[in-house]
Amino acid sequence: MKTVIQWFKNRASFFKLIFIISVLFIVVSELSSIGKTISFEQLKVIFLDLSFWKVALMLLIGLLAVTPMLGYDIVLNRTLNQKVKKSYLFETSWMINSINNIAGFGGLISIGLRSELYGKNTDGKKVVKALSKILIFLLSGLSIYSLLSFLLVIFGHDNDFLKQYSIWLIGGGLYFPAIMLLTVFKKDDYIGDTPLASRLQLILTSFLEWSGVLATFLLIGKLMGIPFHSAQVIPLFIAASVIGIISMIPGALGSFDVMMILGLSSLGNIPRETVIAWLLLYRLFYYIIPFLIGVVFFLKNLSSSLNERYSGVPRELSIEISHKLLVFLMYFSGIMIVLSSTIPEAFSQFHWLKQLNPWSFHLLTQFPAILLGFSLLIMGRGIAAKVTRAYIPTIGLILLTLAYTLFKDLSWSVIIILAILLLFVIFSKKELYRKQLVYSWEMRTIDGVIFAALMVLYVVIGVYNLPAFPHHQHHVISFFLFPSERIWFSGFLAILIIALFMFVFIRYLQGKKIVVGEVLDSERAYSLLKKYGGNADSQLIFLEDKDMYIYKNQAGEETVLLQFKTFNNKCIVMGDPSGEKDDFADAVEQFIQETDNLGYLPVFYEVSESIVLTLHEFGYDFIKMGEEAHVDLSSFTISGKKRRADRATMNRFEKEHYRFEVLSPPFLPETMAELRAVSDEWLGNRKEKGFSLGFFSEKYLQLSDIAVVKDQAGAIVAFANIMPTYTKQEGTIDLMRYKQEAPPGVMDFLFISIFNRMKEEGITYFNMGMAPLSNVGTSRKSFIQERFAFLVYKFGSTFYSFQGLRAYKNKYASSWVPRYTLYSRDSSIIYVMIALLIIDNAPVDSPDKKLHGVKRILKNRYQR
Structure with missing residues (x-):
């Protein structure tokens, strides 16, 4: 015997799976059987004849009738000494009892489900004992009603038809006293030994359950x-229920219905069609709708279980899918409503268009229809942008539309769609987490195309309907014709109102603009770089044309610095993060999280491969932007046949008495003026550019050494500022400027001199900077956007010397290191590249010059 028990224990999970599958099979089978007995066309006719308040009251009665059964599970959990959450108890109990109503098999299904849901962490023998005590009381309420019904038959109206069921009522009525005696006198652990309070509560629960069932049918x-006479219907109903339960048919389907149809037709001369309709509504509101709610609870608990098992991924995925479906439905519904109001005849003439449109407004006038359609589109923008502020207005709009539909034009298809929309909105609440709307170019494009197309269509139709329009000269498109100009004008007025509403609502979603990061604090930035190190781009932060974002580790220390500029909804980060490399991943993740919460999308510009791998984990796409030339200083030399030209250049400049010097700050005003003169001559009519490049700023140049080339008279003819990288491994420069009168090869002389000096200082390699689009898209397997970049590189030399720049740097480069731009998959690569083009090529103007357009946008940040 022990071997058999152990065999079952070892395969407990398998038997549980078989049980769940069996229950699902039974439920599906019974639902299929019920579906065959229910005529949905007949239900539609019945509902149309009933007023809304009656349908709502039937629904409420059916739901209240199920609630008493919660008492079974309260007693069960108390018997098992379990303390479960009230919400969990309510949901699981409703699920168990609604499934049991559909496919009960005399309560056996409910026992199996309760064992599975409440007996996981309890000894199996104890669970069986507790369930057996519950099981015997499930029918006590029906037994009590059987006794009362028998009395009604004997002492009530003299009705021979009901007397034939007396034997069934007596049999059912004997069950209650029998179990009372059994529980009192039998002293085993399975039936006896039930506390009096628990017995009374179970009897009361069962009585209330059957009271609810009976009340639902009668009401x-x-x-x-x-x-009908209640005194006649109650015995018939109870007798039919007893026979149905004895037959063990789930939901007493078939036997109960046949008895009720024959009985009610005989007792009250009620037409069979009316009885069938009565039974249909009873099954709908007591069985089907509570069961559907139970299915929702089942899916919720199943998802919670799966969610815990798979680290929250299923819930996140389902919420995301729900959010996307919600956005699609709102945009689709809005467009369809506007079109059905703009060209209503088209939906009548074209069957496929009518099938596509689930919205049917027979009594809905032009004005509210267009208001509703465009309002759904506007609300859809807030939902699509995941803005918290959109939640309440969207629910309010759906409820308002639902109320209007119910009282103005009762359409069940519309009610179902609105109910689905409402459920999706509620379920997607956690997905609406952003604190504000940043109305991006991508959003403006989508909304602009949709709104403009609908508005232009409406205006064109208005012109087409003008009396002066020569219809006789054109092919008449019948569905473009409006019944009257007044109707068209009401719609046009609605469009004007909705345009104002759209502006107000967008402003509401935007709120008071909150920006990411903070204005540069030079002391904090310098302290961080000095302590933890930087890279070839770190010094660009001190140009003061970018904001900074500082990450603090768990100890509260500032360890990582990001420099970026916000343009539209994109926070464009320049280069790799600076600081403690071990904290880069955490810093980037925190930055992405904060920008996302505020409605911005980070773009990481010209970053290294290590950052690409980090950001790929966060779902970022990337495009190669070019390659960076690195000179290995440890092996650099101008000796040998290959460097013969470089030796000649160095010898020529030495013979002509040109000198290389490195000047250290602070610089005298005279020196700064001389450097500015060289810079201005080099610029000519061109404008300074910032962001990824340094520009001539005295404050910026005072922060680093400057390498200069002086002529025989000691005048500066060329210079380059040496950028601090805050590390001994890497050296680089920023501005490279020279006079027109400087001899050819002056920059080669400057570069080689810097190489030699840095080599003496022990620096490992020199970073000569980017060669844009270099070696990008050369493979046939490259990304399509990189293949386009290759075409730009190949044929764009007319406008920019891509190939010439690489060729020059290649003279000294020991290796080429790829650089990438990474962007969120929620961004359009087209708009990302436009933003980079604008922000990286925006001219730097003097502070006293009035700015306009894009320059003003780039210069002015949102107010904090």
Whole structure:
């Protein structure tokens, strides 16, 4: 025996799976059987004849009738000494009892489900004992009603038809006293030994359960206006229920219905069609709708279980899918409503268009229809942008539309769609987490195309309907014709109002603009770089044309610095993060999280491969932007046949008495003026550019050494500022400027001199900077956007010397290191590249010059 028990224990999970599958199979089978007995066309006719308040009251009665059964599970959990959350108890109990109503098999299904849901962490023997005590009381309420019904038959109206069921009522009525005696006198652990309080609570629960069942059936009949005597219907209903339970048919399907149809037809001369309608509504509101709610609870608990098992991924995925479906439905519904109001005849003439449109407004006038359609589109923008502020207005709009539909034009298809929309909105609440709307170019493009197309279509139709329009000269498109100009004008007025509403609502979603990061604090930035190190781009932060974002580790220390500029909804980060490399991943993740919460999308510009791998984990796409030339200083030399030209250049400049010097700050005003003169001559009519490049700023140049080339008279003819990288491994420069009168090869002389000096200082390699689009898209397997970049590189030399720049740097480069731009998949690569083009090529103007357009946008940040 022990071997058999152990065999079952070892395969417990398998038997649990078989049980769940069996229950699902039974439920599906019974639902299929019920579906065959229900005529949905007939239900539609019934509902159309019933007023809304009656349908709502039937629904409320059916839901209240299920609630008493919670008492079974309260007693069960108390018997098992379990303390579960009230919400969990309510949901699981409703699920168990609604499934049991559909496919009960005399309560056996409910016992199996309760064992599975409440007996996981309890000894199996204890669970069986507790369930057996619950099981015997499940029918006590029906037994009590059987006794009362028998008395009604004997002492009530003399009705021979009901007397034939007396034996069934007596049999059912004997069950209650029998179990009372059994629980009192039998002293085993399975049936006896039940506390009196628990017995009374179980009896009361069962009595209330059957009271609810009976009340649901009777009240639905009353609300339908069917004349009947309750004293006759109650015994018939109870007898039919007893026979149905004894037959072990789930939901007493078939036997119960046949008895009720024959009985009610005989007792009250009620037409069979009316009885069938009565039974249909009873099954709908007591069985089907509570069961569907139970399915929702089942899916919720199943998702919670799966969510815990798979680290939250299923819930996140389902919420995301729900959010996307919600956005699609709102945009689709809005467009369809506007089109059905703009060209209503088209939906009548074209069957496929009518099938595509689930919205049917027979009594809905032009004005509210267009208001509703465009409002759904506007609300859809807030939902699509995941803005928290859109939640309440969207629910309010759906409820308002639902109320209007119910009272103005009752359409069940519309009610179902609105109910689905409402459920999706509620379920997607966690997905609406952003604090503000940043109305991006991508959003403006989508909304602009949709709104403009709908508005232009409406205006064109208005012109087409003008009396002066020569219809006789053109092919008449019948569905473009409006019944009257007044109707068209009401719609046009709605469009004007919705345009104002759109502006107000967008402003509401935007709120008070909050920006990411903070204005540069030079002391904090310098302290961080000095302590933890930087890179070839770190010094650009001190140009003061970018904001900074500082990450603090768990100890509260500032360890990582990011420099970026915000343009539209894109926070464009320049280069790799600076600081403690071990904290880069955490810093980037925190930055992405904060920008996302505020509605911005980070773009990481010209970053290294290590950052690409980090950001790929966060779902970022990337495009190669070019390659960076690195000179290995440890092996650099101008000796040998290959460097013969470089030796000649160095010898020539030495013979002509040109000198290389490195000047250290602070610089005298005279020196700065001389450097500015060289810079201005080099610029000519061109404008300074910033962001990824340094520009001539005295404050910026005072922060680093400057390498200069002086002529025989000691005048500066060329210079380059040496950028601090805050590390001994890497050296680089920023501005490279020279006079027109400087001899050819002056920059070669400057570069080689810097190489030699840095080599003496022990620096490992020199970074000569980017060669844009270099070696990008050369493979046939490259990304399509990189293949386009290759074409730009190949044929764009007319405008920019891509190939010439690489060729020059290649003279000294020991290796080429790729650089990438990474962007969120929520961004359009087209708009990312436009933003980079604008922000990286925006001219730097003097502070006293009035700015306009894009320059003003780039210069002015949002107010904090």
